[in-house]
Structures are given as C-alpha cells and as structure tokens.
Amino acid sequence: MNQPTPQPPRWERFDIPAPVRSNGGHGHHRSPEPRTGGRVQRWQLVALAVVVVVTLLVFVSALSADSESPDQQQAASTATQDGAQDENSRGEGPVPGEGYQGEFATGELPPGGPYAEKGSDKYQVVGQPSPKVGEGRKDHYTYVVEVEDTVDASRSGGGDAFAAMVDATLSNPKSWIGDKDISFEHVDESALPEGEEPDLRIQLTSTETTHDVCGFTYRLETSCNMPIGNRVVINDARWMRGALPFDGDLGSYRQYVINHEVGHGIGYAAHQGCRADGALAPVMMQQTLSLNNGVLHDINPEGTYGQGDATCRANPWPYPTGGPEPDTETENGIRNDS
C-alpha cells in the first residue's frame, strides 16, 4: 500500500515574513552621542573620553572585589551583547498551568531544553514490534520507529521512550484507529516479506535533517510527512520544546505532532480550520503555529482555514470522543487512501 510516488513533502506550507521577535525591552541600541544637528566639537569628544575612562576605572575597581578577573568579565559581557545565547539556552520553560511568560512571534520555538541541531540522516531502529491495533476493515498500515544517530534521545527518556510514545498514541482509541477502516502495526522490518517496506517510518530527527527534508524557507521549526521513503519526520526541536499553542503541555503536543504527521502519512493531505470559537481544534489544523483561523490565514492567505476569526482549544486527537462522527467539531477532512 501507499506506493511512493515522487511528491513534495507535506509540511506546514506557508508564505510568511521572517518572524519579528518582541524583545521585551532588552537589547536596545543607543547612539553613542546625541545628535545636536551640527558637527561635534573637539572639546565635546575630549569630555566624553574623560567620562568614559573614569566610568571604566570605577567599574573595574568595583569588579576587582569579585574573584573574576576583569578579562573574564569582559568575555562574559561580550558574549551576552553579541546575542550569542543560542536557542538552546534561551529563556525559561513554561510555568505549568500558566503557560509561557513573555511575548513570542507566531510559530516561534518556545524556550526550554536542548535539542539536536546537527544531522547525519542515518537512523537507528528503536522500540519493539507490537500486535496490530484497530480493526483495519480497509487499510492496514505497518510502521517502524527510528531515531537519527545525532539525536540524543536520552534527553527525552531514550529512543525506546520515543517509540513507546508513538505506540501509545497510535493505539489510543481517540487516534486514527477510532475509524474502523484503519489499523496500525509496529513491525520488525527484517521480518517483512522480501522487498516490502514499512508503510511509515516515524523518525525523530535533528533540525538540520528536518530542514533538508521538510524545507526551512521561513525559518520556523516544523515536522513533515515525506512520501518518498514513507517518512514521518518529527523535528527534535519540537519534540523537546513543543509549541506555544499547547502552553507547555509537552505530552499533549507530542501526541498531536504524531497524530498530525501520521495523518498526512495515511492520506489526510489537507489542513483544517477551527470550526467555532472555543471548540477543540481538528488534529489536521496547524496547531504548531496557531489555534486561530485569522492568524493561520495571515501566515498563508492561499490556505483554507475555516470561517471567520475563530480560536480553538489545543487538541491532539482525530477522534477526541472515541469514534468518527462526520459532524463533530473536529472534522478531519478527506482521506486519499489510494
């Protein structure tokens, strides 16, 4: 099933300007001298130099009371001024129940722990095969779970924990198997008939490889389904950090990103919009970026995101009430299961 035909990746497509970060008042730039409308007089420069030297002397003598040498202080302060704090060390994590503190741009990666940036595009199989889940009256999907060998999965409990989260999510009755047509089976690839590939390779992947496979035109971290190679690419940055709309609930975000990208992998190509204010978001809504139709429309005016400016509540599940009902608030769209 799912003969791979050359297709572009199904990732979060959008046409978006580079994110504008509100810096909360930090990092302000100051002109060294006030503009007085004319040329600066020589005496003004001399006076300024004197002030600077005196200030530095006072500063250095204050520092010498500490154990750090002025050189070390200089190095530390230079690193800070350069903005050399990369994403891996930026800011505080979320406060449970209160979400993130501070202002963030749409689609920005939340603060939190480190993740894998460098890629190899080589993967290790993780987890164990397990029996079929779901009825699968129509379609039975086999999958394997893999971790790129540059990803330090021990940061999130180990590769087997990643596989266990995938298994637990796909075997939940609120996941795709809520549709009786569908079943999944975590298989041992070496036990498949000669020449048969698993239908899905669910892969925890560094940002570098994710950008190569999924694209990175707009410099937002996303995950994707790449039909070539049956790849469901889960971005380690998102696995470790989640997404702002989930307000720090990393467990729910992980369930969401598995269900959403596997949804693409089993034929749900289209994204969905929020159907009503306060409703649960469809799993095929781009919840990594926003829960609001208007914001998603601004990100990609070409997309269809439902009516009006409705804002949904985050939801990881295709069938949050346990089975497919066409008129539920979380309609999943149309599945192309050819």
Ligand SMILES: [Zn+2]
């Ligand atoms: Zn998507």
